Amino acid sequence: MEFFLEVLTGGLLAGLMYSLVAIGFVLIYKASGVFNFAQGSMVLFSALTFVSLLERGVPFWVSFAVTLLTMIALAWAIERVVLRPLVNRPPITLFMATLGLSYIIEGVAQAMWGAQVHGLELGISDAPLEIGGMLLSQFDLFSAATAGILVLFLSLLFNKTRIGISLRAVADDQLAALAVGIKLQRIWMIVWAVAGFVGLVAGLLWGARLGVQFSLSLVVLKALPVLIIGGFTSIGGAIVGGLIIGASEKLAEVYLGPIIGGGIENWFPYVLALLFLLVRPAGIFGERAIERV
Amino acid sequence: MANDTLPHWLIHHASIQPKRVALRHKHLGIWHEQSWKSLRSEIGQLVDILDKLGFGRGDTLVLLTHPRREALLLSLAAQWLGGIAAPLDPSLEDDHVALLLRYLNPVFVFAEGQRQVDQTLANSRQDVNVIYAEDRGLSAYPQTALQHYAELLRITPAASRAPVAEAGQSAFALYRVNGERNVQVEHFHHDELLEEGRHLVFAERLSQHEEALAARVFAASGHLRYLLSPWLTAGFTLNFPENIATRDADRRELGPTLVAGTRETYQRLESLVRERLPVPNSLTGRLVTYALRADGDVFQRFLGYWLVKRPLRDVIGFSRIRVPLLIGPALPVDSLQFFKTLGIHIRTWDKVANWRTLSTTTSRQLPSVHDTDVEADNITKAS
Amino acid sequence: MGATPLLELQRISLSFKGVKAITDISFTVEQGEICALIGPNGAGKSSLLNVINGVYQPDQGLIGFNGQRYQKMQSHQAAVQGIARTFQNIALFKGMSVLDNVLTGRNLKVKSSWIEQAFHIGRALADEIKQRQKAEEIIDFLRINQWRNSIVGTLPYGLQKRVELARALASEPRLLLLDEPMAGMNREEKSEMSAFILDTQREFGTTVVLIEHDIGVVMGLSDHVVVLDYGKKVGDGTPDEVRKSPEVIAAYLGTTH
Structure with a gap:
């Protein structure tokens, strides 16, 4: 029983790391109804910028601030150059644009910072910590706490402020949003900037775990099943989806692994997501069927 | 006096x-x-x-x-x-x-x-x-x-x-x-009005803690006798809905303990509850019938109360109801019985x-x- | 005619990819009047509303609003200037409640910053109460109290039209643009909506420009009627004058009678 709890808790904590990436997608999907293919590149770009600054001797918090400003500038540029000319185009057009965008961002990152692997040390030990008889990774606890704070911040921003209600309005009907005086462009910029910020946090935590390298942009692949289970439109869904994926893949690895062979972790989430698609295509918290592209 | x-x-x-x-x-x-x-x-x-x-x-x-x-x-x-x-x-x-x-x-x-x-x-x-x-x-x-x-x-x-x-x-x-x-x-x-109000207050043991909803006062004799007069005798709280159209929603928000309704009131509430009930022969329908059986054992009644009766009473704002009064024309027996299965025992008061x-x-x-x-x-x- | 008109269109022309939608249209709308735009389908009525509230930018001409002149108007700018509108095919936030929809109409009246709102400090609380109060007043005005918390998408069509009007009114507009507010309604709903529009003009002094096909409703409701045909103005005057004008009868009224 104790062992089961330990595996479960470890899985839940790891799941929050997936949620972190998934939230970035949810934000942009909510605001513009498009699956942002470039989210992974944004995670990579922010982590790479941060680690390169750090390696050049820039202090931690300054690097963080500079990277954040870079992400905001990137959001501004994306809104200007990509989104604004594509107003009122079908979602598939926007999706293709984000696909192109992901190559540009990765290309720029490579040109600026090179292609080698960087180690990232956040100063948090990965040594296990014993809590209530369970051995838990300190790093996992730290990232879970970070995810918790981030979600709190986001829910305050999107539930309690005018930006939140404007965002929901824009997501619901752009024409109506314009008519009540909501500045579409401003909302898009804010959302992309916040998605950039979430990408930065995810990039740091994942970068510290896997090393900052180009395969980092592939963590988005883990976010996909999370999104399918939790729904594309709900931050809460992204959290729950992450927890479900994290817990189930670890439990499957430990308990099913010996029976049907190891490495389950890598494909189990997709099978789970596939089952979800059959039963509940909009996800647990999703508002409507997503447009398949 | x-x-x-x-x-x-x-x-x-x-x-x-x-x-x-x-x-x-x-x-x-x-x-x-x-x-x-x-x-x-x-x-x-x-x-x-x-x-x-x-x-x-x-x-x-x-x-x-x-x-x-x-x-x-x-x-x-x-x-x-x-x-x-x-x-x-x-x-x-x-x-x-x-x-x-x-x-x-x-x-x-x-x-x-x-x-x-x-x-x-x-x-x-x-x-x-x-x-x-x-x-x-x-x-x-x-x-x-x-x-x-x-x-x-x-x-x-x-x-x-x-x-x-x-x-x-x-x-x-x-x-x-x-x-x-x-x-x-x-x-x-x-004095007559107050006398009749007092009669109700004693018979139903009304106190100053009641919450009454005044959805139809006071143009009908029953409401003068059994709502206005008891209000002034017992000194409880009288609640007015926002308007006639919102009264059901307001009743739900309020959860009154005392309701003085007419036949029409109760029949409307009955249909509100019936809308929520599943089709009788479906699986959920059978579960509801099972849970509502009056002669069930303790577990059955517990289940029936928490899973069916309480939520249904919430639907019509009767979650805290203590004294449901019927004023004026009588209610058909099966309606009375229906409310009874929900644990709502309607009393008829008329003169x-x-x-x-x-x-x-x-x-x-x-x-x-x-x-x-x-x-x-x-x-x-x-x- | 001593006071300056609230809205003045001067020689507005608009074309889409070479196709003329509006040709050289000028007219004025006085403060506090109800002005109806009528004309057959494709006459350019909706396009004209879209020019007034900045969805389309005209190729030529000037828009005078509230004493200022604009070559083109941006949507946001129009909203800030006090122009609110409803749409022919209801543009509501369907997934949000009636109250939230009406609250979005208060969007430009919010004074507190997002930081204050997020942490519920400073001006945020007073602001929230004020916006809620105003929204509730409009909800009461249009008698939609009982649907306050209903999700808009679940309401019947006629009610959605009313909610859309409520959202427009919540912004306390000086000019209200209504694109076929009574389309698809039965007689009873139409007279209800007409009463709401008249009440709006009387109680708040709002100037109204509306598009409507039901000639009976238009003649009863408006102080001023502008008739369009193929993007051109063919009539402009009081309902009585318009009814008698031969061009109007030829272009529009004649075809429907």
Whole structure:
């Protein structure tokens, strides 16, 4: 029983790391109804910028601030150059644009910072910590706490402020949003900037775990099943989806692994997501069927 | 007891429980509370206002409105001055209202809004004094005798004088038009009304802790006897919904402990609950039937209560109901049984109506109206 | 005619990819009047509304609003200037409640910053109460109290039209643009909506420009009627004048009678 709890808790904590990436997608999907293919590149770009600054001797918090400003500038540029000319185009057009965008961002990152692997040390030990008889990774606890704070911040921003209600309005009907005086462009910029910020946090935590390298942009692949289970439109869904994926893949690895062979972790989430698609295509918290592209 | 009048009871509660909530009403989506003390002081102002308009002993204040707190307060103020409140049923047809207004030829009228003001002005004497509650659409009316309730309150300083009402006087007069187009009246004297209220308070053990919903007061005798009078006797809280259309939602928010409903009220609530029930032969339908069986064991009843009865009672705002009263015509047996399975035991309270015919108005051709007949029949049957 | 008109269109022309939608249209709308735009389908009525509130930018001409002149108007700018509108095919936030929809109409009236709102400090609380109060007043005005918390998408069509009007009114507009507010309604709903529009003009002094096909409604409701045909103005005057004008009868009224 104790062992089961330990595996479960470890899985839940790891799941929050997936949620972190998934939230970035949810934000942009909510605001513009498009699956942002470039989210992974944004995670990579922010982590790479941060680690390169750090390696050049820039202090931690300054690097963080500079990277954040870079992400905001990137959001501004994306809104200007990509989104604004594509107003009122079908979602598939926007999706293709984000696909192109992901190559540009990765290309720029490579040109600026090179292609080698960087180690990232956040100063948090990965040594296990014993809590209530369970051995838990300190790093996992730290990232879970970070995810918790981030979600709190986001829910305050999107539930309690005018930006939140404007965002929901824009997501619901752009024409109506314009008519009540909501500045579409401003909302898009804010959302992309916040998605950039979430990408930065995810990039740091994942970068510290896997090393900052180009395969980092592939963590988005883990976010996909999370999104399918939790729904594309709900931050809460992204959290729950992450927890479900994290817990189930670890439990499957430990308990099913010996029976049907190891490495389950890598494909189990997709099978789970596939089952979800059959039963509940909009996800647990999703508002409507997503447009398949 | 000479002081057994409605205003004296109001004063009583204002002195023994001044801070308790006497009235609660919803306005613009927000519940507002008024204590007994503040209620007394507002009525004191209204007494002054009516007095200045020349209202005195034996005068009648006609109230043409849906249930709202202003009407209740003005009724009490009229009675304070020894007068009679005559609320007309808001569901009356236009020509019946016109007929009643012409018959009564009132000098003092409380009219809810533009529609009621129009009805009053079209069917009343030149010097009628109209107080209205909602000013929408009334800005262009030239009549000086047209006054806004809130504005009157604003300009009238607080005042306090002793009530001149007497126990044996008439407090309310209900008027209606019967099938032969005759005007009929029923008078309610202070002491009788309070006596019947006390009867209910003792029989149902009502206390000052009840929360009652006043969705249809006070143009029907049952509501005067079994809601208004107990309110003043027991001193509980009377709640007014935002308007007639929101009453179901408001009841749900409030969860009253005392409801005085008519047959129509309960039948509407029954259909609201039935809408929520699954199809009888489906799986969930069978589960519900199983959980609702009255002769079930402890577990079954526990399940039935938490999974079915409670949620269904929440649907109609009966989660805290203690005293569901049925006023007027009886409810069909299967409806009574239906509410019983939900744990709601409806009590019927009724008394012989005592309508007195006042006039024959053959001169005015009114279409005969059937539901008045039906209601009259039922009252006789119920007695 | 002493006061300056609230809205003045001067020689407005608009074309889409070479196709003329509006040709050289000028007219004025006085403060506090109800002005109806009528004309057959494709006459350019909706396009003209879109020019007034900045969805389309005209190729030529000037828009005078409230004493200022604009060559083109941006949507946001129009909203800030006090122009609110409803749409022919209801543009509501269907997934949000009636109250939230009406609250979005208060969007430009919010004074507190997002930081204050997020942490519920400073001006945020007073602001929230004020916006809620105003929204509730409009909800009460249009008698939609009982649907306050209903999700808009679940309401019947006629009610959605009313909610859309409520959202427009919540912004306390000086000019209200209504694109076929009574389309698809039955007689009873139409007279209800007409009463609401008249009440709006009387109670708030709002100037109204509306598009409507039901000639009976238009003649009863408006102070001023502008008739369009193939993007050109063919009539302009009081309902009585317009009814008698031969061009109007030829272009529009004649075809429907």
